[in-house]
Structures are given as structure tokens and as C-alpha cells.
Amino acid sequence: MKPPPPAPETPAAKPPPKPLYEWNETAAAKAKGAVSVQIIVDEQRAHVYKGKTEIGWTTVASGIHKYPTPVGRFSVLEKTKDKHSNLYGRIYDKNGKCVCSDARVGRDEIPEGGRFEGAQMAYWMRVTSDGVGMHVGPIPNPGHRASHGCIRLPRAAAEHLFSTVSIGTPVTIIGDYEPPPVFKTKEKKSEAKTDKKGEEAPKSETKTTEPAAVPAETPPAEKPAAQQQ
Numbered sequence: 001m002k003p004p005p006p007a008p009e010t011p012a013a014k015p016p017p018k019p020l021y022e023w024n025e026t027a028a029a030k031a032k033g034a035v036s037v038q039i040i041v042d043e044q045r046a047h048v049y050k051g052k053t054e055i056g057w058t059t060v061a062s063g064i065h066k067y068p069t070p071v072g073r074f075s076v077l078e079k080t081k082d083k084h085s086n087l088y089g090r091i092y093d094k095n096g097k098c099v100c101s102d103a104r105v106g107r108d109e110i111p112e113g114g115r116f117e118g119a120q121m122a123y124w125m126r127v128t129s130d131g132v133g134m135h136v137g138p139i140p141n142p143g144h145r146a147s148h149g150c151i152r153l154p155r156a157a158a159e160h161l162f163s164t165v166s167i168g169t170p171v172t173i174i175g176d177y178e179p180p181p182v183f184k185t186k187e188k189k190s191e192a193k194t195d196k197k198g199e200e201a202p203k204s205e206t207k208t209t210e211p212a213a214v215p216a217e218t219p220p221a222e223k224p225a226a227q228q229q
Contacts, residue, residue, distance in 0.1 A: 001171050003073065003197060004158070006173065006184060008145055012142070016180070018142075019152075020058065020059040020149050020154045020157070021056065021057065021059060021156065021160075022056060022057055022058075022137065022144060022158070023055070023056040023156075024054075025058060025083045025161045027050075027053055027055045028055040028164070029055070030052060030053075030201050031050035031051050031053035031055060032050070032051050033049075033050055033051020033052065033056065034047045034050070034051065034169075034170075035048065035049065035050050035051075035164055035165055035167065035169050036048075036049050036165070036170045036171075036172070036208075037049075037089035037134075037161070037169065037170070037171045038059075038171075038172045038174065038198040039060060039069075039151055039172070039174065040174050040175075041062050041069060041071065041145075041173065041174065041175030042174075042175065043143075044059060044060055044061065044062065044142070044143050044144065044145065045057060045058070045059055045060060046058050046060050046134075046151070046153070046161075048161060048164065050227070051186040053116070055164075055197035056157070056160060056161075058144050058153055058154060058157035059139060059143070059157075060139070060153060060169065061137065061138070061139040061140075061144070061146035061147055061151075061152040062144060062145050062146075062147060062149075062150075062151050062152075062175075063143075063145060063147050063149035063175070063181060064145045064146065064148075065145070066146070067148045067149045067174070067177065068081070068149065069132065069147075069149050069150070069151060069173060070128060070132060070149075070173065071174060071175040072172075072173060073127060073170065073171075073172050074127040074170075074171045074172070074173065074186065075127065075167075075168050075169060075171060076125050076126070076127060076165050076166065076167055076168060076169045076171060077126070077127060077128075077129065077167065078125070078126035078127045078133070079124070079125055079126075079162065079165070081122065081123060081124075081162070082122060082123035083118065083120075083121040083122065083135065084117075084118035084120055084121065085118040085119040085120075085121055086105065086118050086208060087105050087118075087131070088102070088103070088104055088105075088118070088119050088148060089103055089116055089117050089118040089119045090102075090103055090116070090117050091108055091110050091111075091114060091115070091117075092115050092117065092118055092184075093111050094111065094112070094113030094114055095146060099111065103116060106148045106203065113199040114129065119131065120136070121133075121136065121137065121150070122133040122136040122158065123135055123136050123140070123153075123155075123158040123161070123162040124145075125161070125162060125165060127151075127171050127173075128180060131149075132149050132150055132151075133150055133151070134150070134153055134158070134171075135151075135158065136152070136153055136154065136155045136158045137150065137152030137153065139152055139154065140213070151173075194196075205225050
């Protein structure tokens with residue numbers, strides 16, 4: 001008589017997904033001091049402080065290298081709970097069918113009878129005058145950039161942050177954006193010449209010239225003035 005077949009192994013349970021944000025209501029209630037936000041582009045993470053106490057952190061998705069998020073010291077300039085982009089969005093034809101899901105005004109043509117619908121940017125918190133801000137947005141690959149320059153946030157984190165910051169709240173963005181390098185050029189050294197007696201003639205001094213300093217290009221903002229993502 002054959003022995004019964006072994007019982008199939010139960011596959012190991014998958015570990016729970018890592019949280020995209022954490023918010024400490026207790027710490028927020030007890031902490032003293034002004035609220036501030038620090039966004040670290042290299043880590044794709046934002047930290048929220050009240051005084052010196054961290055009251056929350058969240059995963060973000062900042063601008064891709066083609067549209068880098070500007071770095072420096074900023075502040076919250078505007079708060080709008082229900083915001084739509086007037087630059088990026090979708091284009092629909094006259095029958096309501098989406099014909100372009102990543103449309104940009106001025107670049108993609110709207111068919112006759114069609115319409116442009118700006119992307120939703122709920123809980124909008126502007127930090128630059130030319131249209132960069134923090135808002136709800138997809139984070140397709142946590143830890144990696146994904147936007148046109150804005151700082152995307154998970155919805156729950158954006159709700160907490162929106163209710164915590166005020167106009168004027170400082171926002172510091174730390175990143176790896178660097179201006180284009182300035183290359184140095186050198187003149188070719190002339191070959192050593194000998195005089196009539198066969199002795200080496202004095203070498204002419206070779207000068208190294210450097211081009212005039214080139215001002216760093218301003219990283220392209222996600223949207224032009226009066227336009228948003």
C-alpha cells in the first residue's frame with residue numbers, strides 16, 4: 001500500500017506593505033513651537049515638525065530629472081482644498097472618450113468638440129510663485145520621482161498636512177539638483193625648441209584659461225506663472 005502524498009506546503013504569508021506615512025496626533029497636541037516642513041528629495045520623504053518635535057512623515061513623489069523640484073527655502077503661499085491643474089490633465093473627444101491621459105496645454109491638440117480636463121490636485125499647498133506645490137497625487141513607485149515638479153502626497157497625509165500648515169509655514173526642500181558643470185579648457189603645450197648651440201630654449205609659459213562663469217540654469221518649474229501642474 002502506497003503512503004499518502006505529503007500535504008502541500010502552505011505558502012508563507014506576505015509581509016504587510018510598508019506604510020506610506022505616519023502621523024502622531026498625540027505628539028502634535030503636546031509639542032510646542034511653530035510648524036515647519038522639510039522635504040528630502042534624495043529620500044523621497046517629507047518630515048513635519050512642531051518646534052523640534054517630529055509630528056509626522058510621509059512618502060512623496062517629487063519631480064523627475066527632466067522636471068526637477070526646486071531646492072531651497074520656501075514657505076506656503078496658498079492653500080486650496082479643491083484644485084485642478086490648468087496645465088496638465090486629460091483630453092476627451094466629443095463622445096467623452098479619453099484620447100490623451102497625459103496631456104499638456106499647448107502641446108497636445110484638443111479634437112473638435114472635445115475638451116481638456118485638468119488633473120486633480122486636492123489639498124493644494126503652493127510653495128513657489130511659478131506653480132510648484134504640495135498636493136494629493138499618485139505615487140506609483142514609492143522612493144522614486146514621478147511628477148512634473150510638484151511634491152505629490154498620499155491623500156491621508158495631505159489632509160493632515162493641509163490642516164496643520166498655515167500661510168507662511170516654512171518649507172525647506174533639500175535635494176541633489178546641481179547647475180550644469182563649467183568645463184575648463186587648456187591650451188596645448190608648445191614643443192620644446194633648441195637654439196643653434198643645441199641647448200634647449202626656454203619654455204614658454206602655458207596659460208590655462210577658464211571661460212567666464214556661466215550662471216546656473218534655473219531648474220524648470222513644473223508650471224509657468226499662473227499655471228499649475
